[in-house]
Amino acid sequence: MKNFFQFRERNTTYKKETLAGVTTFLSVAYILVVNPLILSQSGMDRGAVFTATALIAIIGTLLIGLLANYPIAIAPSMGLNSFFTFSVCIGMGIAWQVALTGVFIAGIIFMILSLLKIREKIINVIPQDLKHAIASGIGFFIAFIGLKNAGMIVSNPDTFISIGNLTSPTTALAVIGLVMMIIMLVRGINGGIFYGMVITTVIGMLVGLIDVPASIVGKIPSIAPTFGVVFSHLHDIFTPDVIAVIFTFLFVAFFDTAGALIALTSQAGMVKNNSIPNVGRALLADSSAGVIGAILGTSTPATSVESSAGIAVGGRTGFTSVIIAACFAIALFFSPLLAVITTEITAPALIIVGALMAMEISKINWSKLEIVIPSFLTVIMMPLTSSVATGIAFGFILYPLSLAAQRRFKEVHPIMYVLCLLFILYFVFVA
Numbered sequence: 001m002k003n004f005f006q007f008r009e010r011n012t013t014y015k016k017e018t019l020a021g022v023t024t025f026l027s028v029a030y031i032l033v034v035n036p037l038i039l040s041q042s043g044m045d046r047g048a049v050f051t052a053t054a055l056i057a058i059i060g061t062l063l064i065g066l067l068a069n070y071p072i073a074i075a076p077s078m079g080l081n082s083f084f085t086f087s088v089c090i091g092m093g094i095a096w097q098v099a100l101t102g103v104f105i106a107g108i109i110f111m112i113l114s115l116l117k118i119r120e121k122i123i124n125v126i127p128q129d130l131k132h133a134i135a136s137g138i139g140f141f142i143a144f145i146g147l148k149n150a151g152m153i154v155s156n157p158d159t160f161i162s163i164g165n166l167t168s169p170t171t172a173l174a175v176i177g178l179v180m181m182i183i184m185l186v187r188g189i190n191g192g193i194f195y196g197m198v199i200t201t202v203i204g205m206l207v208g209l210i211d212v213p214a215s216i217v218g219k220i221p222s223i224a225p226t227f228g229v230v231f232s233h234l235h236d237i238f239t240p241d242v243i244a245v246i247f248t249f250l251f252v253a254f255f256d257t258a259g260a261l262i263a264l265t266s267q268a269g270m271v272k273n274n275s276i277p278n279v280g281r282a283l284l285a286d287s288s289a290g291v292i293g294a295i296l297g298t299s300t301p302a303t304s305v306e307s308s309a310g311i312a313v314g315g316r317t318g319f320t321s322v323i324i325a326a327c328f329a330i331a332l333f334f335s336p337l338l339a340v341i342t343t344e345i346t347a348p349a350l351i352i353v354g355a356l357m358a359m360e361i362s363k364i365n366w367s368k369l370e371i372v373i374p375s376f377l378t379v380i381m382m383p384l385t386s387s388v389a390t391g392i393a394f395g396f397i398l399y400p401l402s403l404a405a406q407r408r409f410k411e412v413h414p415i416m417y418v419l420c421l422l423f424i425l426y427f428v429f430v431a
Helices: 014-028 031-040 046-068 078-091 096-115 118-125 128-150 169-186 192-206 240-267 279-296 307-312 318-333 335-340 343-363 369-385 388-405 414-429
Strands: 074-076 153-156 160-163 301-303
Touching: 014 192, 014 307, 014 318, 014 343, 031 046, 031 074, 031 078, 046 074, 046 279, 046 301, 046 318, 074 078, 074 279, 078 096, 078 240, 096 118, 096 240, 096 279, 118 240, 118 279, 118 414, 128 153, 128 169, 128 240, 128 343, 128 369, 128 388, 169 192, 169 343, 192 343, 240 279, 240 301, 240 307, 240 343, 240 388, 279 301, 307 343, 318 335, 369 388, 388 414
Parallel strands: none
Antiparallel strands: 074 301, 153 160
């Protein structure tokens, strides 16, 4: 087992990997509650979506752990499930069965692009400075989500956002958790994020802010209402609206996943000579999960940026993913316990992880204006637009244009010029 997962080469142990797996699971387990809640508003059966969510998290996470040896979780994408429900089903009036078929077709196209190594080629030609910008931008984005979930920042009609009420009981609980994590981390306590989450949960229960679960074991809901419906609606996808939806699923998921993989592998110290080892296998695992997820009955799964929480406590191999998958399997039977994992518990972890990932920003060449502007906008647009893909788009458009303005055409790979044009067309006709 140690040889298969390369424990010695990556300087890790069973204890580190197990702790990392549990930490990542706790950080991403909210998807088991939130994904069914969002997709059920499109008309899908909530219980079936819960089971489909858990199953695709198990399958996708095992695939990326065993095929690519990555300490990463795959689960339904929060951005794409909202797009599925509110934009496609409710906004465009497309039936959820047809929308799910669109996810299925996008997943197949993903698999073809992965098998042809087109996705791998694109990731490897991204300039090093932009990779650092993407990684740090996702860090800022994750921290922003954590601050929002904790109630430490709130919306404001005059300034868009402002500081929240830090004396609010739930916000105060999140602040306590954040402080505990910071103290443990700066004192060099391994697993400080995980321990902080556990202690915060206990405190929340003691003061009545977190409900003690009424039961431990729950019945696994049937997946029958959503399983395999995509095969009976393949003839419904040949309309302009559905084709546009398929393209959007494909485009956004492509670059969300690319950005997450760049960020997470950078954080884990796996990037060598501007290339990511086994990235082709990771992309194949991710795209396969998209196809399987649609068949089971959930919107597009993707590489979870919350995996950074496990990497932060020492996760370095696919054994971390095996632990994550095992936790999701257990969660199928102990669904009542999921009520314990609230945003007040996970928010401090996201803030800390965001800070750790943002350290990549120091590796950007800040002495050259043609690097600074595309990198800065890549970073800042991710949290401000709540979209990894949008941040990447700004970088991919401005980087080749900046170097072209200096007549340094040959320093930019031809694929970057193609992506620049595609992103411009995306903003004009789709976004």
